Amino acid sequence: MKKTVTTLADGRELIYYDSRDDAVRDAVDPRPLTPVVSRSEIRHDELTGDPVAIASHRQARTYQPPADACPLCPGRDGHESEIPAAEYEVVVFENRFPSLSGGLGRCEVVCFTDDHTASFADLTEEQARLVLDAWTDRTAELSALPDIEQVYCFENRGQEIGVTLPHSHGQIYAFPYVTPRTARMRGRLDEHRAATGRNLFDDVVARELADGERIVLETEHWIAFVPYAAHWPYEVHLYPRRRVPDLLALDEAARTEFAQVYLELLRRFDRLFGPDEPPTPYIAAWHQAPFTDARREDFGLHLELFTVRRASGKLKFLAGTESGMGAFMNDVRPEDAARRIREVAST
Template sequence: MKKTVTTLADGRELIYYDTRDDTVRTAVDPRPLAPVVSRSEIRYDELTGDPVAIASHRQTRTHLPPADACPLCPARAGRESEIPEESYEVVVFENRFPSLSGGVGRCEVVCFTDDHTDSFADLTEERAALVLDAWTDRTAELSALPGVEQVYCFENRGAEIGVTLPHAHGQIYAFPYVTPRTAAMRRRTDEHGAATGRNLFDDLVARERADAERVVLETEHWIAFVPYAAHWPYEVHLHPKRRVPDLLALDGAARTECAQVYLELLRRFDRIFGPDEPPTPYIAAWHQAPFTDERREDLGLHLELFTVRRASGKLKFLAGTESGMGAFMNDVRPEDAARRLREVAGA
């Protein structure tokens, strides 16, 4: 992998990741951009203690532009974009409209391909591996920034999810706090360890392998399953069989298989509802242990992949119980979801 670091016209960092060592990136951003002025504020819910980022500057961010004005496509004559080169493989740059900024974290955009019509599932294994390398590199870089506690790589796909740019991309958030879901996992891991003397993530993977009813696929180094108490209609958790706290700790064999397994899961998600249904909207969330956690080795790296589509033409909305009380109600039995995801393997 070759990494080329440069800056955009307003001073934001932009990084090219290429598979070939002889790739040269020299294009300069010609846009007359003023420096980005944004500052987030972190407040804490007095009733729960949960952190909330206040980022009012994001109200003016780009929203569903036409394809010929996509800011994530490569630059062309007469059409400027966030990426000055005429083509690229994988690109990461600082978000122009960050939710976290001004010394309270950092937000980056990850472009998976320069093809406006492709999705992640359309990538080759080599390109998917390059994205994994970029996620890993950014995790290392961002975790070293002052005040950063947790690094979160994720992708939102589909207008139903709220995506404002359809070009295949994800984001990386460097949080200045431990996110509420991770904090809950930390508590449960501690409780399980105190009660059993064992690790929660190890026991979870062992139970799903032994039960097998909710297992979607299994390889030498990875296992994917629908969780026993899935929140979402179709939800898959992907765990390495050897527990590691983050992407940095994956060994070579697990990294190679990761790209293969991840692509297979995304392709199965697109087959759930049949060939006549539009692409399945989803969120793909990589959970990594906080870098400030003294016992971070107890926590397990894993992917949580889920969709808000519950049936053909129907969405699951977070209504009164979910949004108001955080009490999820799932319309699809997890065992049925797992069976469906096994049925569409290689279809």
């Protein structure tokens, strides 16, 4: 992998990741941009203690532009873009409308391909591996910044999820705090250790392997299953068989096999509801150990992939119980979801 670091016209960092060592990235951003002025504020919910980022400048962010005005397409033929190169493989750049800014964390955009119409599932295994390498590199770089506690790599796919740019991309958030969901996992991990003397993540994976009914995919280095108490109609958790705390700790064998496994899962998601259904909206979320955690080696790196579509033409909305009380109600039995995900496996 070759990494080329440059800057955009307003001073934001842009990084090219190339599979070729001879790739030359010398395009200059021609736009007359002024430096971005944005400052987030982090407040805490007095009743729960949860942090909330206030980022009012994001109201002006680009929303569903036409294809010929896409800011993530290459900057060719006079097209003004966030990416000045005429073509690219994988690109990461600082978000122009960040949720976390002003010294309170950092937000980056990850472009998986320069093809405006392609999705992650359309990538080759080599392209998907390059994305994994980019995620890993950014995790290393961002975790070294002052006051960063957690690095979160994720993809939102589909307008139903709330995506504002249709071009295939993800994001990386470097949080100056441990996110509430991770903090709850951390607490459960400690409780389980105190009660049993064992690791919670290890026990979850062992139980799924022993039960077998919710397993959807197994390889030498990865295991994917629908969780026992899935929140979402179709939800898959992907774990490396060897527990590691973060992307940096994955060995080469697991990294090599990841692309095949992940692409298969994404392609199955697109076949869940039949050939006439539009592409399945989903969120794919990497859970990594906080870098400030003294016991971070106990944490189990995993990816959670889920969709808000519960049936053909029907979405799972977060209604009163979920949005108001955080009490999830799932319309699809996890064992039935797992069976369906196995049914649509590639042949």
